[in-house]
Amino acid sequence: MKKIRYILCLPIVLLGFACGTESTQQTTATESAVPAGQSAVQDDVSNPNVVQVALGSADHSTLVAALQAASYVDALTNVGPFTVFAPTNSAFDALPAGTLDDLVKPENQRKLRDILEYHVLLGVYKPQDFVDGRKLGTADGRSVLVSVNAEGQVKINGAKILATVPASNGIIHVVDQVLIPQ
Incomplete structure (x- = not known):
């Protein structure tokens, strides 16, 4: 039973990581386009x-x-x-x-x-x-x-x-x- 829960939760966790990675990549691209400094x-x-x-x-x-x-x-x-x-x-x-x-x-x-x-x-x-x-x-x-x-x-x-x-x-x-x- 525990194995089934883990297997069902795995796609949700992977989706969460995928969304987090994409968000980080977008932020990094945006930050590099903005000039640094006050x-x-x-x-x-x-x-x-x-x-x-x-x-x-x-x-x-x-x-x-x-x-x-x-x-x-x-x-x-x-x-x-x-x-x-x-x-x-x-x-x-x-x-x-x-x-x-x-x-x-x-x-x-x-x-x-x-x-x-x-x-x-x-x-x-x-x-x-x-x-x-x-x-x-x-x-x-x-x-x-x-x-x-x-x-x-x-x-x-x-x-x-x-x-x-x-x-x-x-x-x-x-x-x-x-x-x-x-």
Whole structure:
């Protein structure tokens, strides 16, 4: 009697395994088609993160291209919080001829990423947090120098802060120069 029950249950068990295997194969195929990383998350409802803000700014297309070339997009779409000094397109244009073209080459990805990390602070620094003579540590382990003139104009390593934009994972300070580590 027990043998008959086992024989009758065997097709049901095998069918269950077959369905489970097919489901796993479909999930694996679907997962491999989806890009990895935080930047792949689609969310049109929440406040934009620092990368999404840059993507939405026509004046930061060069910065976005540099972030992509350095594979630094996912890092800046994470939770943070970050303070990002975002050079404008004209700031990149002011670099010596050929500098940017050289930096976006695949063999210079690490060098480009070092420069981009020099534009990022861990934590949120609002305009009122900038004190003349203060050194702030950057994501690449170096530091930038804050200067504030008598009129309250803030500069980071000589680059003027032109505007400040909040983001869901930090704050962006638009600057008029590319910060180059010494």
